[in-house]
Amino acid sequence: MTKRPVVCRRLRVETLGEIISSPPPRGMVDWPVMRSSFLFRSVLAAMVLASCATTFELPAVAQTTAQAAKPRITILATGGTIAGAGASSVNSASYSAAKVAVDKLIAGLPELGRVAEVRGEQVMQVASESLSNEDLLKLAHRVSDLSKRADVDGIVITHGTDTLEETAYFLNLTVHTTKPIVVVGSMRPGTALSADGALNLYDAVSVAGSADAKGKGVFVTMNDEIHTGRDVSKLVNIKTEAFKSQWGPLGMVVEGKNYWFRAPVKRHTAQSEFDIDQIQSLPRVEIVYGYENAQRAVVDAIGAQPGVQAIVHAGTGNGSVANRVVPALQELRGKGINVIRSARVPAGFVVRNAEQPDDKYDWVVAHDLNPQKARILAMVALTKTRTPKELQRIFWEY
Numbered sequence: 001m002t003k004r005p006v007v008c009r010r011l012r013v014e015t016l017g018e019i020i021s022s023p024p025p026r027g028m029v030d031w032p033v034m035r036s037s038f039l040f041r042s043v044l045a046a047m048v049l050a051s052c053a054t055t056f057e058l059p060a061v062a063q064t065t066a067q068a069a070k071p072r073i074t075i076l077a078t079g080g081t082i083a084g085a086g087a088s089s090v091n092s093a094s095y096s097a098a099k100v101a102v103d104k105l106i107a108g109l110p111e112l113g114r115v116a117e118v119r120g121e122q123v124m125q126v127a128s129e130s131l132s133n134e135d136l137l138k139l140a141h142r143v144s145d146l147s148k149r150a151d152v153d154g155i156v157i158t159h160g161t162d163t164l165e166e167t168a169y170f171l172n173l174t175v176h177t178t179k180p181i182v183v184v185g186s187m188r189p190g191t192a193l194s195a196d197g198a199l200n201l202y203d204a205v206s207v208a209g210s211a212d213a214k215g216k217g218v219f220v221t222m223n224d225e226i227h228t229g230r231d232v233s234k235l236v237n238i239k240t241e242a243f244k245s246q247w248g249p250l251g252m253v254v255e256g257k258n259y260w261f262r263a264p265v266k267r268h269t270a271q272s273e274f275d276i277d278q279i280q281s282l283p284r285v286e287i288v289y290g291y292e293n294a295q296r297a298v299v300d301a302i303g304a305q306p307g308v309q310a311i312v313h314a315g316t317g318n319g320s321v322a323n324r325v326v327p328a329l330q331e332l333r334g335k336g337i338n339v340i341r342s343a344r345v346p347a348g349f350v351v352r353n354a355e356q357p358d359d360k361y362d363w364v365v366a367h368d369l370n371p372q373k374a375r376i377l378a379m380v381a382l383t384k385t386r387t388p389k390e391l392q393r394i395f396w397e398y
Ligand SMILES: NC(=O)CC[C@H](N)C(=O)O
Pocket: 079, 080, 081, 082, 097, 126, 127, 128, 129, 159, 160, 161, 162, 163, 185, 186, 187, 188
């Protein structure tokens, strides 16, 4: 038996003394009579001693099991501000991203040990705006390998926030697992006043180790919120409240406890028809932006690039396309390049055959995916099909 005699002994002495000397609570009994009842006090004291014994004398075996039951989480570090460092504590916006190694990040946050057994791996050390498709594949293959290991219960990826939503969506689409995967970043480097990375990382590890997070796909934890990697987007720069999902977060994580409010309905991870283990390269998909006075030259230039299989048009409003640009996109479709209509408006969704006759032009609409997420899904979908009808089905389902 393991005992905590000091605490228990103090409790016994103090509590006994209190019971005998304190005024009794007001209540339904005849207290003047009870107050004089030595028997009543003695019974109460005995009850305290009994509860003390049951509370503080735990079998050693039970304690060992409780420790071993801590989830085993691997943190894959890729860089970003969460690994950033500034010249002084007031540098919240001017600093260098991707400077601090994962082992140092973990060592600086001993609180992680409260919620998990954590180990770190430095996959790369970059600012996320510079990530390539090859980097994405390297990371996703590592996540997939780890997710198959019996000694890994969940995976956390530390990442720059600029393209974090793209990586999270890619993993959500391609990694076949029900184990929680959490992508996390920060808006301020660890060297800054009110740095947000430590709590974001603690939340990420805590969610990754939670049984109730299993089978819900890939998450992004920022600012105490749990988002699905599909919906979440960086919609605010500078502020720590940077990430939003237009359909709302899935829940919140507060002091290591998850509070869920909804679940993803789009296909992901274990139910996905795409499997990262089968994907060794990604086709080239580019994005073109819509704005007043837009000309066709940019679309033509993209179409002339080698290996481009699709172009995402970040249209105005409901994915509208300038009349000068429409013929250029039609020509690309004529050459077998797929055209996907998304919108530069950060919320809402593009309606098929509204603004442009998609059926007639054989174009695809991006549903509610913003242009950068539409590019991710298009690349993944194109590993299986180039047929617009099939691509459109995939855009509705994922
Ligand atoms: N807040 C951040 O993480 C931004 C830093 C950097 N631009 C990146 O995305 O890696």
